[in-house]
Amino acid sequence: MxxxxxxxxxxxxxxxxxxxxxxxxxxxxxxxxxxxxxxxxxxxxxxxxxxxxxxxxxxxxxxxxxxxxxxxxxxxxxxxxxxxxxxxxxxxxxxxxxxxxxxxxxxxxxxxxxxxxxxxxxxxxxxxxxxxxxxxxxxxxxxAEALQESHLGDWLQQRAKENGVTFDQEGEERLVQLTGSHLMLLQQEIDKMALYVGEGGVVNAEVVDLLVARTLENDIFALIDRIVRKDLDKAFRILYDLLKINEEPIKILSLIGRQFRIIYQVSELSKRGYGQKQMASTLKLHPYAVKIAQQQTRSFHEEKLRFIIDQIAESDYEMKTGRMDKKLILELLVTKIKNT
The missing domain is CATH 3.40.50.300 (P-loop containing nucleotide triphosphate hydrolases)
Known part of the structure; x- marks a missing residue:
């Protein structure tokens, strides 16, 4: 049943x-x-x-x-x-x-x-x-199994309706991006945002960013998203916020590398005819993460992705050998990625 x-x-x-x-x-x-x-x-x-x-x-x-x-x-x-x-x-x-x-x-x-x-x-x-x-x-x-991505949006909108509010598309996607498919956490965040916007209110991406607790992985995701959109000002703002709260530059670099490797892998699997579910299973990722990576592949040709991954590897070497200031290495890397 x-x-x-x-x-x-x-x-x-x-x-x-x-x-x-x-x-x-x-x-x-x-x-x-x-x-x-x-x-x-x-x-x-x-x-x-x-x-x-x-x-x-x-x-x-x-x-x-x-x-x-x-x-x-x-x-x-x-x-x-x-x-x-x-x-x-x-x-x-x-x-x-x-x-x-x-x-x-x-x-x-x-x-x-x-x-x-x-x-x-x-x-x-x-x-x-x-x-x-x-x-x-x-x-x-x-x-009772974790909801598939195709059903998660319906579930989220139904919960929002029960709280007397609605989510616009960007707000819905941003919430799932920050919390994943953990229903208990999603419910808690929906309740909190419903109180904030009030009866009949609309939850958008700005409200989600304001109220949902962030993780380092979320901020790296947002950083890359801003780079993809060629929004260098906001990309640097996110980077400086991370450095201001004493996040380790080597850890930031590692997560940037991980995300671009995912984008590259998704690009390669897409060429082989893999669907989102197949890619999620193969890469052991949530389907939503695959969906976003698939969207991001449109901004980078295969040669550009290889160039970026090479630049990340070079930045990693420079950081570990102390050739340059770590903050400067990250700044240069963000600029190179944006300009590819």
Whole structure:
């Protein structure tokens, strides 16, 4: 079942007795859990009607026994079990002895007054195991994976809409550039910017730059972007800001080199007919990083990219041998790249 389909069912109060939530995107798993709890239990019933079990510390049979116990208050109970490593092929190194037969029996006949949520934050489950098959068959199964770039923009705009604001295209791209596809971080930043622009406001790239915490990698990315745009004034402003906060020139140079190597690799793979997803997989990069590098390749012919990479290597040698002032080396390099 897809996450969107499961959300629709939950909103319609069509709750299943058993949920298996797996995958590595913790934000989506937490979000689904909260939706289920809010639908199943009024707030005043959650103190007695909601229970958590960490299977690294507690045997699964204790959770099963609790799930089979009638609610103390209200009509429903929600039991959440975490870290069921026994559903994977990995070896469980904990000393907890789990009676998996008890969970197997429960999956075959779940309690009508309990909603059991099994949180399995793993990339893969062991599909060969009878228990995995039984749990998937008995309830709602969903895998929460990192969103693809094509879906990330829709997700971001929907979150913005829920906060009463919108993102323009540059603002959306800038936010993803600075935060990546980490949904928890994206949500926090959207909430912050929504408060800043107010109801009905528009978040643009300037707002993103003003409010989102920056990293060295982000600033190097912005530096190269300004060089590509032939905006030398802003490029030097970014460079001097980095030096002012005592970032090591050799580290700045290293990251500049890394980004231009990525641009060159993307250029070469594009010629071979690779798509963005293939390039992202081959280079072990986020698809958005590949997309931006692909755009930047349009500003540099292959010979120019090779010249720039050679200049970066020469600057690295000069910096490490102390032939010239490090700041001056970076200034000259930025100017050479801009003039290629």
């Amino acid at each position: 897809s996450i969107s389909d499961l959300k629709k069912k939950i909103k319609q109060n069509k709750l299943d007795p058993l949920y298996l939530l797996t995958g590595t995107e913790a934000f989506l798993i937490d979000e689904l859990q909260k939706m289920i709890i809010e639908q199943a239990l009024p707030e005043e019933e959650r103190e007695f009607g909601l229970a958590y079990y960490d299977l690294n510390e507690t045997p699964v049979q204790a959770a099963v026994e609790d799930a089979e116990t009638l609610p103390f208050l209200g009509e429903k109970r929600v039991i959440i079990v975490k870290n069921p490593l026994f559903l994977t092929a990995a070896r469980d190194k904990s000393k907890v002895e789990h009676d998996l037969d008890s969970l197997q029996r429960y999956a075959e006949n779940p309690s009508p007054f309990t909603i059991l949520i099994i949180e399995a934050p793993y990339e893969k489950l062991d599909e060969r195991k009878k228990l995995v098959k039984s749990i998937k068959k008995a309830g709602a199964f969903v895998k």
